[in-house]
Structure formats: structure tokens, C-alpha cells
Amino acid sequence: MKFYDCRTAPSPRRARIFIAEKGIAVETVEVDLAAGEQFSDAFRRLNPRCTVPVLELDDGTAIGENAGIAAYLEAVCPHPPLLGRDPRDKALVAAWNARCEAEGLHAVAECFRNRARGLRDRALTGGRAYPQIPELVERGRLRTLEFFDTLERRLADAPYVAGEHFSVADITALCAVDFAAWIKLEPGDDRPHLRRWHAAVTARPSVQ
Amino acid sequence: MKFYDCRTAPSPRRARIFIAEKGIAVETVEVDLAAGEQFSDAFRRLNPRCTVPVLELDDGTAIGENAGIAAYLEAVCPHPPLLGRDPRDKALVAAWNARCEAEGLHAVAECFRNRARGLRDRALTGGRAYPQIPELVERGRLRTLEFFDTLERRLADAPYVAGEHFSVADITALCAVDFAAWIKLEPGDDRPHLRRWHAAVTARPSVQ
Numbered sequence: 001m002k003f004y005d006c007r008t009a010p011s012p013r014r015a016r017i018f019i020a021e022k023g024i025a026v027e028t029v030e031v032d033l034a035a036g037e038q039f040s041d042a043f044r045r046l047n048p049r050c051t052v053p054v055l056e057l058d059d060g061t062a063i064g065e066n067a068g069i070a071a072y073l074e075a076v077c078p079h080p081p082l083l084g085r086d087p088r089d090k091a092l093v094a095a096w097n098a099r100c101e102a103e104g105l106h107a108v109a110e111c112f113r114n115r116a117r118g119l120r121d122r123a124l125t126g127g128r129a130y131p132q133i134p135e136l137v138e139r140g141r142l143r144t145l146e147f148f149d150t151l152e153r154r155l156a157d158a159p160y161v162a163g164e165h166f167s168v169a170d171i172t173a174l175c176a177v178d179f180a181a182w183i184k185l186e187p188g189d190d191r192p193h194l195r196r197w198h199a200a201v202t203a204r205p206s207v208q
Numbered sequence: 209m210k211f212y213d214c215r216t217a218p219s220p221r222r223a224r225i226f227i228a229e230k231g232i233a234v235e236t237v238e239v240d241l242a243a244g245e246q247f248s249d250a251f252r253r254l255n256p257r258c259t260v261p262v263l264e265l266d267d268g269t270a271i272g273e274n275a276g277i278a279a280y281l282e283a284v285c286p287h288p289p290l291l292g293r294d295p296r297d298k299a300l301v302a303a304w305n306a307r308c309e310a311e312g313l314h315a316v317a318e319c320f321r322n323r324a325r326g327l328r329d330r331a332l333t334g335g336r337a338y339p340q341i342p343e344l345v346e347r348g349r350l351r352t353l354e355f356f357d358t359l360e361r362r363l364a365d366a367p368y369v370a371g372e373h374f375s376v377a378d379i380t381a382l383c384a385v386d387f388a389a390w391i392k393l394e395p396g397d398d399r400p401h402l403r404r405w406h407a408a409v410t411a412r413p414s415v416q
Contacts, residue, residue: 049307055299057296057299059296061296061299061300063299063300063303064303065302065303065306065307066306067302067303067305067306068299068300068302068303068304068306069299069303070302071291071292071295071298071299071301071302071303072295072296072298072299072302075292075294075295075298075299076295083279084279084283086283087279087280087283087284088265088267088269088280090279090280090283091263091265091269091271091276091277091279091280091283092269092271092276093279094273094275094276094278094279095271095272095273095275095276095277095279096276097275098273098274098275098276099257099273124351126311128354130347130350130351133341133343133344133347135341135343136341139338139341142338143332143338146336
């Protein structure tokens with residue numbers, strides 16, 4: 001297996017933490033997104049979407065989405081379980097993970113990518129150029145604060161995002177909350193449950 | 209189990225087809241989205257996000273995302289498998305399902321919700337009001353056409369979206385393609401593989 005990563009980007013960080021939690025050794029290939037290496041012919045052949053992370057299996061299959069990488073690694077290496085332990089837990093993990101992606105990561109990206117000077121024609125990830133839309137900067141900011149509120153309420157009731165156990169939903173939520181620092185939003189003292197959870201998850205060896 | 213549905217909406221249609229493929233009998237509760245029933249106090253208690261589908265388990269747990277509903281039903285009723293048959297297949301199903309959601313359903317929704325007269329302050333699903341942004345109408349349309357191209361290329365190589373077998377990725381893709389008719393986009397004769405697949409999937413008893 002080869003893992004195509006970019007140390008500075010939030011999306012491959014999700015896969016990197018997932019792999020570390022599983023304790024799996026993989027060969028890592030660093031892709032220089034700042035230099036546009038994801039648009040090279042060689043990388044396009046691997047992943048026509050021009051995004052990281054990608055997990056290349058030994059048979060050459062390229063898995064180019066966090067959801068796919070998590071499903072694969074959970075199947076080949078079930079312990080520790082990160083996608084849930086029983087049907088109800090699996091459901092809560094998948095549902096919360098989807099929310100942390102749509103309401104967290106996508107919200108921060110909406111704000112960040114529509115205002116970053118270096119991304120004028122790259123408002124969306126992928127191979128196609130889409131221009132920035134200034135109104136999405138503020139919408140993304142408001143949605144990110146709404147996401148913080150959602151996590152605060154949730155973490156008042158449960159130690160981890162999906163319930164009693166650490167799961168992929170915590171990884172996605174952590175990457176979203178840390179990505180929010182790029183748009184200068186951080187959970188303050190008015191969100192004590194979110195801060196308690198953030199400190200605990202950040203202290204895990206997989207995150208270091 | 210109780211399934212909260214809305215016959216006319218694309219998102220709960222995904223869960224409805226998934227349930228039908230599994231051959232599971234569930235009690236269905238119709239939620240009248242046009243009348244705003246999702247914003248009622250009773251529904252908010254069930255799902256504070258004010259969206260369908262919701263699967264309410266017998267212990268009262270409400271699963272409010274398609275990803276969660278699929279994970280639960282696959283765990284309690286593994287046959288026929290809709291989330292993949294082996295690790296590689298599970299990876300491809302999850303990755304393609306994520307793409308059909310992000311590049312298909314979200315693209316069509318971006319166009320549709322930002323121009324529909326009845327959704328002026330409902331450009332995003334959920335409990336919070338976000339105003340329409342006219343530039344997203346055209347962006348959503350272009351992204352939908354790009355998604356059709358992605359499916360056309362994929363279905364030239366494989367009978368189903370994730371490979372050899374029908375899976376949840378086909379359900380998501382079907383709901384996205386049919387949702388695109390709401391913005392007056394349909395795959396034409398220049399996309400023969402997509403049309404062949406669409407006819408085959410539409411003919412399944414679960415879709416009828």
C-alpha cells in the first residue's frame with residue numbers, strides 16, 4: 001500500500017490519523033499541493049480528481065476518498081474499530097461522520113477557499129477551475145460557528161462525537177475544528193465541552 | 209423501526225430504495241416538507257436538523273443521515289450486500305458513494321435550491337435560514353454536467369458505479385441523475401453508457 005499525503009492539508013490528515021490509530025505501516029508519498037503537483041500527468045493517472053488523500057493498493061487500485069480509505073482499512077484491520085462496534089454504534093458513527101464532513105469541513109472550506117488569494121480559480125477542490133464567490137466567505141464562517149454549536153451540544157451529552165468511543169467521527173471533527181483556525185475561528189471558553197474534547201483528542205498519539 | 213420519508217424529495221428516496229433492496233418491512237411516516245412539517249416542534253425533537261430521512265430505532269435512537277441508515281441496515285441485514293463484498297469492493301463502494309453525493313446530489317441541489325422561488329431563504333437544507341446566492345445556480349449546473357461526464361466514463365468501464373455489483377453508490381447516483389431533471393438536465397444520446405445504466409437501474413423493483 002502507498003499513501004499519497006500532503007502534510008499541510010486538512011483532508012489527507014483525516015486518513016493519516018486513521019492509519020495511525022490502526023497502527024498500520026504504509027509507505028507515504030508526499031504530494032506538493034502548493035507547487036501544483038496534484039495536476040501533473042503522473043498524479044492525474046493515479047487520481048483524475050487531482051486530490052489527496054489517495055491509498056494505492058498493491059494491485060494498483062487507487063482509492064481516492066477518505067470514505068473509501070476508511071472502509072478499506074476497517075475491513076482489513078478491524079481493531080481498534082473506528083467505524084462502530086455494533087449496528088446502532090455503526091449508524092451513529094456514520095451519521096456523525098457525515099455531519100462533521102458536510103457541516104464542518106465543507107463549511108470551513110467554503111469560507112477559506114473563496115477568499116484565499118492563491119485559490120482565485122480554485123474555489124472547489126478537483127481538476128476543474130471554479131471562480132471564487134465572495135458571498136460564500138461569510139456563509140462559510142456562519143456555518144462553521146453553527147458547527148461549533150452543534151459539537152458543543154453533542155459533547156455535553158457524550159464523551160466522543162458518536163457516543164462512548166473514539167471513532168472516525170472524532171477524526172473528521174478534529175480536522176474540521178483545526179482547519180477552522182485557518183479562517184481564524186477557534187472554540188472559546190463559551191464552548192467548554194468542545195474544548196475538553198478537543199484537548200483530549202489532540203493528546204492522542206495518532207494526532208501528534 | 210419507523211422510517212420518516214417524503215415521497216417527493218431526493219434525499220429520503222435514497223433510504224427508501226436501500227430499504228426496498230434489503231426487503232425490510234418498516235413503518236413509514238410521511239413528512240410534508242412542502243407544508244414545513246420538518247420545522248414543527250415534534251419533528252425537531254426527533255431530528256433537530258429538520259431533515260428527512262430519519263430512521264427511528266425501537267429504542268428511540270433517531271438516525272438522521274443516509275450514511276447512518278445505510279450502515280445500520282447493512283449491519284442488521286447483511287444480504288444482499290449494498291456496501292461492498294470484500295475490502296477492495298467496500299472501498300470502491302464508499303469512495304464512489306461519496307463522489308456521487310458530493311459531485312452529484314450536492315451539485316444539483318446547489319443549482320436547484322439557489323433558484324427555486326419557494327426556497328428564497330432555504331438555500332441549504334437544515335434548520336437555519338441561508339439566503340440564495342444567484343451565482344451558485346450556474347455553478348451547480350456546470351458541476352452536474354461534469355458529474356454526468358464522470359459517470360459516463362466510469363460506466364464505459366464497469367456495469368455498475370462501484371464495479372461489478374449493484375451497490376449503494378448506484379442508489380445515490382440514480383437519485384442524483386433523477387434529481388437533475390428538476391434543473392432540466394438529463395443524460396442525452398451522447399452519454400450512451402450512462403443511459404444504459406440508468407435504464408437498467410430504473411427497472412429494478414426497488415426503484416419502482
